[in-house]
Amino acid sequence: MNGFLSINRFVAVLVKEFLQMRRDRMTFAMMIALPIVQLLLFGYAINSDPRHMPTLIEMNDTGPVSRAMVSALSNSTYFDIQRPIAGASAAEKAFRHGDATFVVTIPPNFERDVIRGDRPKILIEADASDPTATGGAVAALSGIVSSAIGQALPGAVADLAAGPDPFGVIVHRHYNPAGITTYNIVPGLLAIILSMTMIMVTAIAIVRERERGTLETLIATPVRPAEVMAGKILPYVLVGFVQTAVFFIVARLLFNVPFDGGLGGFIIGLNLFIVVNLALGFLFSTVARNQMQAMQMSFFFIMPSILLSGFLFPFAGMPGWAQTLGTAIPATHFIRIIRKVMLKGATLPDLWPDMVALTAIMAVVTAVALFRYRQTLD
Amino acid sequence: MTSAGPEGAGAPPVIDVRNLTKRFGDKLVVDGFDMSVPRGAIYGFLGPNGSGKTTTIRMMCGLLTPDGGTGKCLGYDIVRQASEIKARVGYMTQRFSLYEDLSIRENLDFMARMYRMPKRRQRVTLALEDLGLADRAKQLAGTLSGGWKQRLALAACMIHDPELLLLDEPTAGVDPKARRDFWREIRSLADNGVTVLVSTHYMDEAVQCDHIAYIAYGRKLIDGASREIPSIVGLSTFEISGPDLRALEEALEDAPGVEQVARFGSVLHASGTDKAQLAAAVKALDGQDGVHVSERSTGLEEAFIHLMTGASDNYAADPSRKVPS
Ligand SMILES: Nc1ncnc2c1ncn2[C@@H]1O[C@H](COP(=O)(O)OP(=O)(O)OP(=O)(O)O)[C@@H](O)[C@H]1O
Ligand SMILES: [Mg+2]
Numbered sequence: 291m292n293g294f295l296s297i298n299r300f301v302a303v304l305v306k307e308f309l310q311m312r313r314d315r316m317t318f319a320m321m322i323a324l325p326i327v328q329l330l331l332f333g334y335a336i337n338s339d340p341r342h343m344p345t346l347i348e349m350n351d352t353g354p355v356s357r358a359m360v361s362a363l364s365n366s367t368y369f370d371i372q373r374p375i376a377g378a379s380a381a382e383k384a385f386r387h388g389d390a391t392f393v394v395t396i397p398p399n400f401e402r403d404v405i406r407g408d409r410p411k412i413l414i415e416a417d418a419s420d421p422t423a424t425g426g427a428v429a430a431l432s433g434i435v436s437s438a439i440g441q442a443l444p445g446a447v448a449d450l451a452a453g454p455d456p457f458g459v460i461v462h463r464h465y466n467p468a469g470i471t472t473y474n475i476v477p478g479l480l481a482i483i484l485s486m487t488m489i490m491v492t493a494i495a496i497v498r499e500r501e502r503g504t505l506e507t508l509i510a511t512p513v514r515p516a517e518v519m520a521g522k523i524l525p526y527v528l529v530g531f532v533q534t535a536v537f538f539i540v541a542r543l544l545f546n547v548p549f550d551g552g553l554g555g556f557i558i559g560l561n562l563f564i565v566v567n568l569a570l571g572f573l574f575s576t577v578a579r580n581q582m583q584a585m586q587m588s589f590f591f592i593m594p595s596i597l598l599s600g601f602l603f604p605f606a607g608m609p610g611w612a613q614t615l616g617t618a619i620p621a622t623h624f625i626r627i628i629r630k631v632m633l634k635g636a637t638l639p640d641l642w643p644d645m646v647a648l649t650a651i652m653a654v655v656t657a658v659a660l661f662r663y664r665q666t667l668d
Numbered sequence: 669m670t671s672a673g674p675e676g677a678g679a680p681p682v683i684d685v686r687n688l689t690k691r692f693g694d695k696l697v698v699d700g701f702d703m704s705v706p707r708g709a710i711y712g713f714l715g716p717n718g719s720g721k722t723t724t725i726r727m728m729c730g731l732l733t734p735d736g737g738t739g740k741c742l743g744y745d746i747v748r749q750a751s752e753i754k755a756r757v758g759y760m761t762q763r764f765s766l767y768e769d770l771s772i773r774e775n776l777d778f779m780a781r782m783y784r785m786p787k788r789r790q791r792v793t794l795a796l797e798d799l800g801l802a803d804r805a806k807q808l809a810g811t812l813s814g815g816w817k818q819r820l821a822l823a824a825c826m827i828h829d830p831e832l833l834l835l836d837e838p839t840a841g842v843d844p845k846a847r848r849d850f851w852r853e854i855r856s857l858a859d860n861g862v863t864v865l866v867s868t869h870y871m872d873e874a875v876q877c878d879h880i881a882y883i884a885y886g887r888k889l890i891d892g893a894s895r896e897i898p899s900i901v902g903l904s905t906f907e908i909s910g911p912d913l914r915a916l917e918e919a920l921e922d923a924p925g926v927e928q929v930a931r932f933g934s935v936l937h938a939s940g941t942d943k944a945q946l947a948a949a950v951k952a953l954d955g956q957d958g959v960h961v962s963e964r965s966t967g968l969e970e971a972f973i974h975l976m977t978g979a980s981d982n983y984a985a986d987p988s989r990k991v992p993s
Contacts, residue, residue: 302781306770313769313808507765507824510731511782512755665750667731 299513303521311525321491321529325483325537329476329544343391343427344606345369346384348376353401355438355457359412362438363394368427370606385417385464386640388626391424391606392416404456411460418463419633420474423604431459465633476547477628478601480537481621484530485567485595486588491529492571493584495522496663501580506667515663519656523568530564551631555638559627562648566620569652573659595621623647682707682832682863683728685739685746690723690732690886697723699886701737705865705879710858712877712894713867714975720886721867722762725834728865729759742832755783758830762837762867764817766824768810772801775809776824783828791827799823814841822850833857835866839873851876871972882975890975898966903927903974904943905966906950908936910959923949928973939970 311318347360363369369392375381381393395413397403403410414431416424439455466473499505508518541547571588578584596602598616605616616622623644630636630644683705690698698720705711715721726732728741730750739745744752766775776795780788796802799819809820822838833854839847851873854864858878868874880897882890892900910916917936920929925945926938940946947963954961 296784298781298784302778305781306767306774306778309774310767310769502768503761503763503765504767505765506731506761506763507779510729510754510757510759510761511779512751513782514751665730666733667726668733 295514295516299511300517300521303513303518304524307522307525311529317491318529321487321533322536324487325480325533326540328479328483329537329540341367341426342370342607343368343423343604344389345371345392345394346373346375346381346390347371348381348393348395349374350398351396351400353404355401355404356396358441359396359435359438359457360394362434362441365437366427366430366434368430368434369394381415385415386630386634386636387643388417388630390417391420391604392427400457407456409455409457411458413462414459415462415464417465417634419465419629420600420604421466422474423607424463428461431461435459473545473547473633474629475601476541476545477632478599478625480534480541480628481563481599481624482592482596482601483533483537484564484624485621486592487533488526488530488564488567489571489574489591490585490588491526492522492568493574493578493588494581495572496575497578497581497584509665509667515660515665518663519569519572519659523565523572526568527561527564530560530568534560547632549632550635552637555636555641556627556631558638559624559631559641559645559648562645562652563620563624563627566648566652566655569655569659570620573655573662576659576662576664595619598622599625601625617647618651620648620651623651679707680743681705682709683711683739683741683865685728685737685741687737688724688727688734688739689736690720690727691735697886698727698734701883701886701888703881703888703891705863707863708858708861709863709879710854710877711863711865712874712880713865713883714869714874714880714972715867715883716976719883721883722836723886724883725759725836725865725867729753729757729834731759756830757832757834758825758828759834760821760825760836760838762840764821766809766817766821769808771806771808772796772812772820773805775820776827779824779827785828795823795827815843815846818842819846819850831862833862833864833866835864837867837869839868839870847873869976871969871976874972874976875968894968897975898968898971901966901971901974902941903939903966903970904941904946905937905939905964905970906946906961907964908938908950908953908959908961909934910953911957916953916959919953920949923952925949928970928977930970930973932969937964937967937970939966939974 345363349356360371364371372390375384375393384390384393393415395415397410397412400410400412416428418424435455435458496505499508538549570591574584574587578587594615598608598612599605599619599621600616601621605613605622608616627641627644630640681704683703685701685703688698688701689696701724713721713725723732727734728739728746730746730753733747741753742756746753767778770778773792773796776792777788780792785791793802796805801816801820809817812820818838818841822835826833839850842850854866855876858864866873866877874880875894877894880890880892880894881888890897890900908916908920913931913934913936917929917931920926920936920938925940925942926949927940929936929938938946938950950961953959
């Protein structure tokens with residue numbers, strides 16, 4: 291009879307947590323004010339000059355000028371040319387999945403048109419949902435074109451050197467045509483706000499009981515670790531929803547950020563993300579010896595969430611080890627989800643990889659937290 | 669070592685622990701502790717501060733894992749079946765450990781839910797009435813006075829009708845009337861088969877217990893039926909009366925062989941473990957103006973005073989110091 295989890299005991303913990311949350315008005319107010327303050331602070335911020343953006347290339351011609359252009363793109367270090375693709379739909383798909391930041395299309399008969407003096411255009415499509423990621427690269431394009439021409443000149447088209455540029459580039463910005471930085475920062479901010487509050491509130495969950503002495507009463511009852519964990523997490527899932535709602539209202543009113551994608555996919559992702567963070571906080575709570583330590587651990591975790599998740603600096607532009615670390619951080623995946631949904635109009639199928647990653651992190655964190663939770667005072 | 673409880677010798681003991689040992693760091697806090705508590709007994713747990721009472725109680729209800737020894741509580745193994753024990757035991761912690769930011773009713777409600785009590789609301793309301801707090805049910809527990817907190821904690825640990833009560837100084841700071849009510853309640857629970865292990869520093873409470881275990885420096889020194897305690901302690905006592913008790917008391921306190929002097933109404937009781945020395949000391953007073961000295965049997969009171977004044981804080985003091993035995 292005591293071997294099974296009990297709804298009653300879960301409800302007991304749940305009700306208690308709700309009551310305590312309600313009585314702690316200050317913390318509650320801060321949790322609501324945080325999204326607003328953060329949005330204002332970060333909303334108008336930060337630029338950078340990232341390089342090595344993943345670039346796909348559609349080669350419809352392979353002459354010396356095309357090759358010169360491709361190598362000039364690589365040499366600029368802004369573009370990291372990964373693989374050739376074919377067709378507009380492939381490009382679109384790559385953008386939606388986040389596989390590419392740029393797709394370069396060399397038009398058919400490019401070499402011929404160059405020699406004829408028709409001045410053809412190379413199409414460069416950019417995923418401008420992250421303008422920081424693309425801005426520097428786009429600005430460098432005219433220099434890259436000149437260098438490609440310089441490289442190709444001694445050969446086939448030497449006589450064109452004197453005239454106007456023998457070919458040009460057109461840049462198409464997808465998703466955020468105006469290149470507004472706040473469009474990129476603002477959605478990511480939701481991930482950071484949720485991470486911060488969710489991890490912190492649960493990080494003190496167990497240590498607070500320990501410090502107040504109530505842990506002894508709690509574990510003297512037959513309550514199970516999973517009941518405690520679920521009961522302590524659930525009230526804050528609702529707080530996460532409230533924060534998200536406040537966030538969207540402010541994002542809409544102040545920054546006019548669009549929301550183009552599917553709500554269903556977003557809500558699943560949101561739930562996953564909130565629970566992952568709460569579980570993580572609970573895990574910290576089982577490790578920390580006092581509330582101060584719990585806070586420090588939260589901060590310790592939130593720093594990489596801000597720096598390595600692609601929130602401030604484009605993920606693709608980070609060195610390999612940082613990307614590996616970043617992949618283990620829940621915020622990384624949720625930032626992808628929310629950017630895809632808000633700016634790229636993505637729906638559930640586009641979000642699968644990120645959902646799977648979040649679920650995997652959640653499973654690991656929950657298992658470790660339940661393993662760490664002590665039913666004794668030792 | 670222990671005598672059978674009122675329910676007879678046949679029934680298995682409710683608490684049966686052998687050789688329990690617990691260390692914190694390299695400090696041995698409980699050392700080879702044995703105890704057997706029969707059903708329906710009221711077992712008093714005595715010992716100076718820091719002697720290991722709380723630690724022992726925590727091991728019995730599965731809150732601390734012993735470093736050595738084995739034990740059963742209500743027939744369940746204290747290490748492997750802790751959750752079965754927790755479901756059946758009412759444990760009142762020494763320090764108030766209910767939620768100060770929940771109201772009185774909410775705290776009781778929480779506990780009733782935790783133990784999956786049927787008819788929860790009714791049960792909680794009843795407990796509130798018994799407690800005399802029905803009209804203050806909405807008050808936050810943290811705003812109660814110390815004594816009321818104790819009484820609330822006691823009500824909370826009994827809300828699920830446990831078979832065994834482990835009470836760690838339940839009446840500390842509680843006023844005399846409430847303490848009397850408390851002991852009446854304990855007595856009636858015991859009559860109904862509930863077993864009670866209660867730690868206390870109060871002599872008048874020790875007297876109420878059927879059995880006494882006395883622990884010092886983590887080692888059990890005395891364990892027996894209360895009425896046998898005076899003979900186990902090995903104390904001799906003389907009764908002294910006279911016109912100026914204050915002066916007599918002062919004279920006795922400094923006399924060799926007199927280990928304690930206590931006033932009982934209009935007489936003094938002087939006790940000591942070395943009977944010859946004690947006798948010499950009191951006889952020296954006999955024959956003074958109106959002073960009468962006579963030998964009497966050592967009562968429970970003297971025995972407990974002797975036990976309880978034996979040491980202050982066990983681990984603050986030098987552990988090589990002599991402990992009462
Ligand atoms: N968690 C702990 N870590 C380290 N030492 C501890 C811990 N708990 C108790 N102790 C030590 O164990 C010894 C026994 O403590 P315990 O609380 O069991 O004594 P007690 O008999 O209940 O005393 P009191 O009458 O003051 O309540 C003390 O010296 C105490 O300092
Ligand atoms: Mg104690």
